[in-house]
Amino acid sequence: MPQTMFEKVWNNHLVASPEGEPPLIYIDLQLVHEVTSPQAFDGLRMTGRKLRRPDRHIATVDHNVPTTSAEDRLHIIDQTSAAQVNALRKNCKEFGIEFFDVQDASQGIVHMIGPELGATKPGMTIVCGDSHTSTHGAFGALAFGIGTSEVEHVMATQTLPQSKPKTFRITVDGTLPYGVTAKDIILHIIGIIGTDGATGYAVEYAGSAIRALSMEGRMTVCNMSIEAGARAGMIAPDETTFAYLMGRRFSPKGKAWDEAVAHWKSLPSDEGAVFDRELHINAAEITPTVSWGTSPGMVTSIEGKVPSPDDATNEIDRKGYERALEYMGLKAGTPIEQIAIDRVFLGSCTNGRIEDLRAAAEIVKGRHVAATVSAMVVPGSQAVKKQAEGEGLDKIFKDAGFEWREPGCSMCLGMNPDILSPGERCASTSNRNFEGRQGRGGRTHLVSPQMAAAAAIAGHFTDVRNWPNNGGKN
Amino acid sequence: MQPFTKLTSIAVPLDRANVDTDQIIPKQFLKRIERTGYGEFLFFDWRYKLDVPDSVTPNPEFVMNAPQYKGAEILLADKNFGCGSSREHAAWALSDYGFRAVIAPTFADIFFSNAGKNGIVLARLTDDEVSTLMQRAQTPGYEITVDLEAQTVTDAQGFKASFEIDPFRKECLLNGLDDIGLTLRHSAALDKFEAKHDNEFWSAPKTATA
Numbered sequence: 150m151p152q153t154m155f156e157k158v159w160n161n162h163l164v165a166s167p168e169g170e171p172p173l174i175y176i177d178l179q180l181v182h183e184v185t186s187p188q189a190f191d192g193l194r195m196t197g198r199k200l201r202r203p204d205r206h207i208a209t210v211d212h213n214v215p216t217t218s219a220e221d222r223l224h225i226i227d228q229t230s231a232a233q234v235n236a237l238r239k240n241c242k243e244f245g246i247e248f249f250d251v252q253d254a255s256q257g258i259v260h261m262i263g264p265e266l267g268a269t270k271p272g273m274t275i276v277c278g279d280s281h282t283s284t285h286g287a288f289g290a291l292a293f294g295i296g297t298s299e300v301e302h303v304m305a306t307q308t309l310p311q312s313k314p315k316t317f318r319i320t321v322d323g324t325l326p327y328g329v330t331a332k333d334i335i336l337h338i339i340g341i342i343g344t345d346g347a348t349g350y351a352v353e354y355a356g357s358a359i360r361a362l363s364m365e366g367r368m369t370v371c372n373m374s375i376e377a378g379a380r381a382g383m384i385a386p387d388e389t390t391f392a393y394l395m396g397r398r399f400s401p402k403g404k405a406w407d408e409a410v411a412h413w414k415s416l417p418s419d420e421g422a423v424f425d426r427e428l429h430i431n432a433a434e435i436t437p438t439v440s441w442g443t444s445p446g447m448v449t450s451i452e453g454k455v456p457s458p459d460d461a462t463n464e465i466d467r468k469g470y471e472r473a474l475e476y477m478g479l480k481a482g483t484p485i486e487q488i489a490i491d492r493v494f495l496g497s498c499t500n501g502r503i504e505d506l507r508a509a510a511e512i513v514k515g516r517h518v519a520a521t522v523s524a525m526v527v528p529g530s531q532a533v534k535k536q537a538e539g540e541g542l543d544k545i546f547k548d549a550g551f552e553w554r555e556p557g558c559s560m561c562l563g564m565n566p567d568i569l570s571p572g573e574r575c576a577s578t579s580n581r582n583f584e585g586r587q588g589r590g591g592r593t594h595l596v597s598p599q600m601a602a603a604a605a606i607a608g609h610f611t612d613v614r615n616w617p618n619n620g621g622k623n
Numbered sequence: 624m625q626p627f628t629k630l631t632s633i634a635v636p637l638d639r640a641n642v643d644t645d646q647i648i649p650k651q652f653l654k655r656i657e658r659t660g661y662g663e664f665l666f667f668d669w670r671y672k673l674d675v676p677d678s679v680t681p682n683p684e685f686v687m688n689a690p691q692y693k694g695a696e697i698l699l700a701d702k703n704f705g706c707g708s709s710r711e712h713a714a715w716a717l718s719d720y721g722f723r724a725v726i727a728p729t730f731a732d733i734f735f736s737n738a739g740k741n742g743i744v745l746a747r748l749t750d751d752e753v754s755t756l757m758q759r760a761q762t763p764g765y766e767i768t769v770d771l772e773a774q775t776v777t778d779a780q781g782f783k784a785s786f787e788i789d790p791f792r793k794e795c796l797l798n799g800l801d802d803i804g805l806t807l808r809h810s811a812a813l814d815k816f817e818a819k820h821d822n823e824f825w826s827a828p829k830t831a832t833a
């Protein structure tokens with residue numbers, strides 16, 4: 150019987166299917182960071198349990214670390230953040246986990262470094278105490294975010310009891326228009342299906358527009374699967390995937406590489422495999438997309454206007470629209486292009502990769518950030534930062550008036566000092582526009598890197614399709 | 624984990640959809656390394672006034688601050704409660720504040736799992752049923768009963784609705800069972816699987832050079 154990619158990966162990891170209990174799934178890799186792990190390590194100590202497979206764990210610091218300077222990262226002023234970072238250092242040593250500390254050349258956002266190191270590979274099961282673990286699905290891995298009790302469970306047993314999700318294929322066919330990106334694809338999808346549209350499903354993204362994406366673009370799409378409520382998002386591995394992985398630190402080498410590729414080629418969904426749900430989207434209809442509200446489903450085209458509560462199709466949404474407009478300080482009917490911004494944040498596990506920075510730099514080159522705007526670039530990892538500096542992107546950004554920072558999660562969630570002030574409006578390449586996400590009272594609009602860069606220059610949202618050198622790919 | 628059998632309590636009607644875990648517990652409170660003490664930060668940005676940063680002046684407009692809901696152990700909310708971040712701190716904060724059950728039309732996946740591991744019962748009722756309870760909960764002193772054994776939500780005015788729950792999760796909640804202990808009953812199967820799986824080199828995060 151034809152199988153979906155999800156089913157193949159699931160079946161390859163099925164440890165036991167006990168009667169009356171959820172199936173027990175083996176976890177190939179757990180990624181660990183400072184915020185959701187200390188209580189899990191404490192749990193192991195309290196119960197006298199061992200960490201079963203240190204070799205299947207990798208740790209780094211990303212959520213809390215300051216991005217201002219290398220020095221600030223070594224001596225974190227905020228005592229609670231410092232305590233969390235120190236706890237991870239100590240725990241990794243005690244339990245034998247490979248740890249990439251703040252100054253390490255491989256440090257970065259946990260979802261950046263898995264792929265960069267070649268630790269993330271097709272057909273694996275990957276978890277992390279972070280909902281954006283769905284990012285790793287771009288390689289054809291089954292990857293999902295978990296809570297701290299589950300983090301402890303994986304540490305102790307290298308397994309998780311998991312109810313089997315249903316399958317949902319989203320096919321995006323056609324060619325993306327000039328200036329339209331992977332970010333616009335996923336924002337567009339969430340706009341259609343809603344923030345709970347994929348709850349209970351493992352999503353597979355398919356179609357010619359998805360296959361045409363680089364690994365960076367695929368990661369952007371899978372990253373935001375969770376914003377549609379999906380357990381996981383996956384994309385079939387292909388030559389693009391293999392080319393990305395070849396030669397990376399933890400990638401197989403020599404004969405093992407050939408055998409791995411042979412296995413990876415067996416993973417894509419079989420012809421005729423049946424999904425529980427299907428959605429088809431025409432890539433040509435996607436436009437540069439901007440979120441206007443306080444949920445990632447509240448999006449519209451750059452050509453559009455801020456909607457009115459009267460546009461809502463039910464009472465619950467109407468109340469949601471009203472609250473969102475009030476929080477965002479927006480009037481219904483305002484053209485999106487007329488919304489002025491105060492801040493620009495370019496970075497995060499959604500859009501902090503080299504292609505994102507290249508695309509934004511194309512827009513920024515030879516121009517200057519508007520006088521009313523403060524803009525920053527936070528590369529997602531040390532590797533991206535180094536590569537960007539090698540290509541001179543840092544100079545382009547700095548000449549244009551952007552701040553060029555050290556890697557981390559930064560203003561995506563503002564656990565470190567990078568936050569919005571109440572009322573400040575930000576064009577952000579991150580993944581969540583929830584109330585207070587980037588700082589209490591802060592107003593977040595989610596956009597692509599190109600759109601964020603153009604907004605930084607113009608001082609308001611602007612249609613990047615009308616800009617020359619808009620880095621149409623990505 | 625504290626076992627849950629049957630609970631009768633007043634209920635806070637939080638008439639909002641898509642309540643995300645950033646609202647349940649904002650990020651500035653995720654820096655602690657303990658599991659306890661999050662209750663005072665529950666719904667922080669809604670619960671306290673915004674005018675002074677990190678102020679703890681209660682916002683009288685936020686429903687949970689109304690004196691009639693003091694001591695409530697049941698929370699009512701609209702669809703997709705607990706969406707967003709995987710932070711288990713959201714479940715810890717609800718539990719630490721005193722909530723033992725949440726009733727809503729739907730819940731987000733990761734939160735659903737986190738709540739179960741902290742002894743919180745999540746009851747999925749229909750939109751209409753939740754809406755009825757929301758209205759009735761406006762009356763001071765109104766109480767709701769969540770009976771896990773019977774899988775029902777009832778009140779003294781004749782309201783009765785049943786909810787679905789996975790039998791395994793129900794058993795864990797009723798008995799306050801620890802998941803890791805349950806998994807370790809399958810150690811023999813795990814050892815056998817792992818011995819085979821370790822030879823499937825594509826599954827290794829750190830592949831040795833061949």
